[in-house]
Amino acid sequence: MFHAEPDVVVVGAGPVGLFAALNVASRGHRVRIIDKEWRPTAHSYALALHAASLELLEEFALLGPVLAASRRVRHVGFYDGGDRFADVDLRALHRDHSFVAVLRQDVLERLLVDALAARGVKVMWNHELAQMQPVADGVDLTVDKLAREGLGYAVEHGEWVVQRTRAMKPAFVIGTDGHRSRVRQAIGIDWPEVGPVQHFAVFEFRTDAELGDEMRIMLHDGLQNVVWPMPDGYCRWSFEVPGGEASTVSRIKERSDVQLGGVGYPEIEPEALGEFLRVRAPWFRGSVEDLRWRLLVRFERRRAAGMGDGRIWLAGDSAHMTGPVGIQSMNVGLLEARDLAQAICDVLEGRGGSESLAAYEAARRAEWGFLLGIDRPVYAPPGTDARIAGLVPGIESLLPAAAGDLEALLAQIGLAV
Ligand SMILES: Cc1cc2nc3c(=O)[nH]c(=O)nc-3n(C[C@H](O)[C@H](O)[C@H](O)COP(=O)(O)OP(=O)(O)OC[C@H]3O[C@@H](n4cnc5c(N)ncnc54)[C@H](O)[C@@H]3O)c2cc1C
Structure with a gap:
């Protein structure tokens, strides 16, 4: 008692x-x-x-210890192959700390x-x-x-x-x-369920590449891919895998299964990373060391x-x-x-x-x-870059912000709510 x-x-x-x-x-x-x-x-x-x-x-x-353990990201860059076609500048947010702090959960x-x-x-x-x-x-x-x-x-x-x-x-x-x-x-x-399920192949490793203060969103055949620079020279890559392919990826690679909090995630073989990088991030030239995560994760809406x-x-x-x-x-x-x-x-x-x-x-x-794109849809006014317009609907979940901050960031690339 x-x-x-x-x-x-x-x-x-x-x-x-x-x-x-x-x-x-x-x-x-x-x-x-x-x-x-x-x-x-x-x-x-x-x-x-x-x-x-x-x-x-x-x-x-808690801000002091958080900032001491984190890496600051000030830009979101949108890439199409090697072409960086749009930039969202987080410094324009009217906040005490206008950046995103990357640190491990x-x-x-x-x-x-x-x-x-x-x-x-x-x-x-x-x-x-x-x-x-x-x-x-x-x-x-x-x-x-x-x-x-x-x-x-x-x-x-x-x-x-x-x-x-x-x-x-x-x-x-x-x-x-x-x-x-x-x-x-x-x-x-x-x-x-209020939207499509997505599967992501997630890799975390150390690299000698200089990823700067930018989170990069890479478009590839309508699939979402992102790389985050992390503290201590690590980086996190998440590559979207189409639904049908995800089951193949998991079936082939399911030799080992990682248990996280009682949920099993199929591990992906390290060789798959090279192919993802070559096709979806052709600009990446860095090393791949200490590959500490390689999982297939399912995200529902x-x-x-x-x-x-x-x-x-x-x-x-x-x-x-x-x-x-x-x-x-x-x-x-x-x-x-x-x-x-x-x-x-x-x-x-x-x-x-x-x-x-x-x-x-x-x-x-x-x-x-x-x-979640249920109410107040984002729209692309006439004249918006076709690649940005192509991200509507769905762009709401791509930027690291919510509420008024998200609306302000969307406006930077010409999108309105
Ligand atoms: C492999 C993986 C990768 C991810 N990657 C990303 C990412 O890239 N981006 C992103 O935004 N999010 C990601 N997430 C999701 C992110 O971790 C969650 O959004 C976040 O942890 C939510 O926090 P929460 O506190 O709401 O819930 P959780 O972190 O899920 O915490 C819930 C807690 O409740 C406990 N619990 C459950 N049931 C009971 C019970 N009956 N009694 C007592 N305790 C219970 C659990 O043990 C757990 O500790 C990822 C998640 C996983 C698993």
């Missing part, structure tokens, strides 16, 4: 959940954050923070874990949400504590089993438990039919999914974490009522309506 019931339980300690918990804790409320995994992610996944996200982190004095998560610990909040790793039931004055939760049970001689070869089941009764639950969200399922929110209800609310991947190029899922998720935590704290403090949460839902659904 816990000594005092928490005001808020956050389910899922990815970047969005960690940031939500930090916001609640900083308002002085009791928060518990649980995650079924045994530690933060050890990979880069979403690898960049938008200019708007940097301002969110600054509120918690695991570095960000560790900074957030430490910031929470400094406020006396420890992530409860190995704790999985089992059941959830809204009641009049809160939410009844049962949480399973998982432990590894050795099979014979070595614990590393063991299986995760439920060691203990605990009950909690917070006033509110924040579901940041990713795209397979149990919280979303428990409250019966639909999870419709979904928007939850609602952001929550009553005392149970969603943020981050539990509520939406999009393509990977503009790193919008995590970044917009961080903003949601802040807004949702503030709305809930307002209710806890008697400063707001259900209208604060209704406003959260309306704003988030409108934002994702735009980002």
